[in-house]
Amino acid sequence: MRKEPRQARSREMVERIVAAGRQVLVERGYDAFSTNQVATTAGISPGSLYQYFPDKASILEIVVDRYWDEVAESVAASLADHLGEVGPQMVRQVADALISALEADRTLLGVVAEQLPLARSRERRRALERRVRELVGAYLVVRPDASTRPDPGVAAWMIVLAIENLAMRWVLDRPPIDRDVVIEEMTALVAGYLGGV
Amino acid sequence: MRKEPRQARSREMVERIVAAGRQVLVERGYDAFSTNQVATTAGISPGSLYQYFPDKASILEIVVDRYWDEVAESVAASLADHLGEVGPQMVRQVADALISALEADRTLLGVVAEQLPLARSRERRRALERRVRELVGAYLVVRPDASTRPDPGVAAWMIVLAIENLAMRWVLDRPPIDRDVVIEEMTALVAGYLGGV
DNA sequence: TCGTGACGCGAGCGATTACTCGCATACAAT
DNA sequence: ATTGTATGCGAGTAATCGCTCGCGTCACGA
Numbered sequence: 001m002r003k004e005p006r007q008a009r010s011r012e013m014v015e016r017i018v019a020a021g022r023q024v025l026v027e028r029g030y031d032a033f034s035t036n037q038v039a040t041t042a043g044i045s046p047g048s049l050y051q052y053f054p055d056k057a058s059i060l061e062i063v064v065d066r067y068w069d070e071v072a073e074s075v076a077a078s079l080a081d082h083l084g085e086v087g088p089q090m091v092r093q094v095a096d097a098l099i100s101a102l103e104a105d106r107t108l109l110g111v112v113a114e115q116l117p118l119a120r121s122r123e124r125r126r127a128l129e130r131r132v133r134e135l136v137g138a139y140l141v142v143r144p145d146a147s148t149r150p151d152p153g154v155a156a157w158m159i160v161l162a163i164e165n166l167a168m169r170w171v172l173d174r175p176p177i178d179r180d181v182v183i184e185e186m187t188a189l190v191a192g193y194l195g196g197v
Numbered sequence: 198m199r200k201e202p203r204q205a206r207s208r209e210m211v212e213r214i215v216a217a218g219r220q221v222l223v224e225r226g227y228d229a230f231s232t233n234q235v236a237t238t239a240g241i242s243p244g245s246l247y248q249y250f251p252d253k254a255s256i257l258e259i260v261v262d263r264y265w266d267e268v269a270e271s272v273a274a275s276l277a278d279h280l281g282e283v284g285p286q287m288v289r290q291v292a293d294a295l296i297s298a299l300e301a302d303r304t305l306l307g308v309v310a311e312q313l314p315l316a317r318s319r320e321r322r323r324a325l326e327r328r329v330r331e332l333v334g335a336y337l338v339v340r341p342d343a344s345t346r347p348d349p350g351v352a353a354w355m356i357v358l359a360i361e362n363l364a365m366r367w368v369l370d371r372p373p374i375d376r377d378v379v380i381e382e383m384t385a386l387v388a389g390y391l392g393g394v
Numbered sequence: 395t396c397g398t399g400a401c402g403c404g405a406g407c408g409a410t411t412a413c414t415c416g417c418a419t420a421c422a423a424t
Numbered sequence: 425a426t427t428g429t430a431t432g433c434g435a436g437t438a439a440t441c442g443c444t445c446g447c448g449t450c451a452c453g454a
Contacts, residue, residue, distance in 0.1 A: 010431065030314065035412055045433045056412065117227065117314045154374055158363060158382050165362035166355060177351055185355050192389030207401065232442055242403045
């Protein structure tokens with residue numbers, strides 16, 4: 001941030017810019033994400049962008065951060081809500097919540113996951129992964145009977161990265177697999193892994 | 198390809214260009230992947246690039262295609278080599294091969310996986326995924342006793358995408374997990390999933 | 395040996411684009 | 425009302441970069 005918006009209209013403009021940034025990404029992709037395009041979409045002048053944002057990347061960053069935060073919040077909430085339930089049922093609920101969160105703005109997910117060249121986006125995504133991983137790890141530590149795996153931290157790492165990719169790819173690629181089926185398979189994957197054979 | 202190189206020196210130049218492209222990606226990242234930089238690195242003139250390549254993207258494409266082909270070839274070979282072995286042992290071998298293939302040029306993997314904005318790269322990666330997925334799916338069809346999952350195609354999709362992400366992230370992020378351990382956990386993940394509980 | 399086309403060069407063109415700057419306007423405090 | 429400041433404008437700048445084009449050089453076939 002270059003300057004703090006003091007008056008109401010300027011605070012509103014900052015919001016308009018972020019909303020326009022998101023809109024450009026969704027409707028025209030990252031290639032069209034130029035400062036002039038964002039400004040035009042926001043209905044303001046290019047120069048005005050730089051009143052409150054130091055550069056183009058910082059606008060993008062806010063859009064991406066907010067998006068991943070939405071997803072992380074949704075998953076963390078679902079995890080917290082179903083901590084009491086027995087293993088498989090909990091996995092089902094959380095997987096469902098993750099897929100729903102990713103489906104909420106599938107186009108933006110595609111752009112964020114496949115078009116952005118920024119390392120910044122990866123950083124934020126890893127932050128959310130770490131957050132979820134720690135929740136899962138803590139759960140496994142508290143309930144050792146839920147897992148036969150030797151290291152809870154490793155188990156959490158495995159589960160989170162496996163499920164994350166499966167959910168993202170199912171939402172993005174739309175393979176011919178029913179939503180219920182993929183959730184059931186994810187549940188079986190985690191249950192089988194933790195339960196051993 | 199714009200023109201077919203006929204003389205020996207021109208065929209050599211094409212190779213020099215591709216090698217330089219790869220080198221630039223590895224040593225300076227995608228941001229530095231400009232036509233002039235590639236030409237300079239290859240020790241040739243910018244204009245000469247366009248004798249045989251229609252545009253910058255086509256150079257990048259060849260570098261990326263070759264890289265993924267190396268990885269796919271390695272995994273497919275390992276799969277073929279260990280088709281006879283019993284479940285867990287086969288998973289171990291293939292996971293090891295995949296990780297080795299990704300470790301072979303970790304820097305390039307990072308650039309290809311995290312910096313390239315081109316959809317083309319994703320296409321190629323999906324082609325390799327499909328190839329491996331079909332091999333796994335065929336194996337599961339031939340040996341129904343190896344799996345308790347209802348749909349072999351779905352099971353193959355799950356396994357390939359889960360393992361792929363775990364291997365890539367382990368190589369790229371270098372989490373504090375031993376190589377042997379992560380392979381063992383991958384084996385347990387697949388075995389548990391296919392074996393049911 | 396000679397002629398012809400393949401080859402290679404590199405300055406520079408054209409287009410894009412992130413970002414600036416001087417000025418006009420709206421607002422708030424006194 | 426007046427003044428100082430925050431806000432907003434948009435034409436313009438500077439730099440980058442993909443790509444071209446005209447020209448010189450080299451290799452090969454006859």
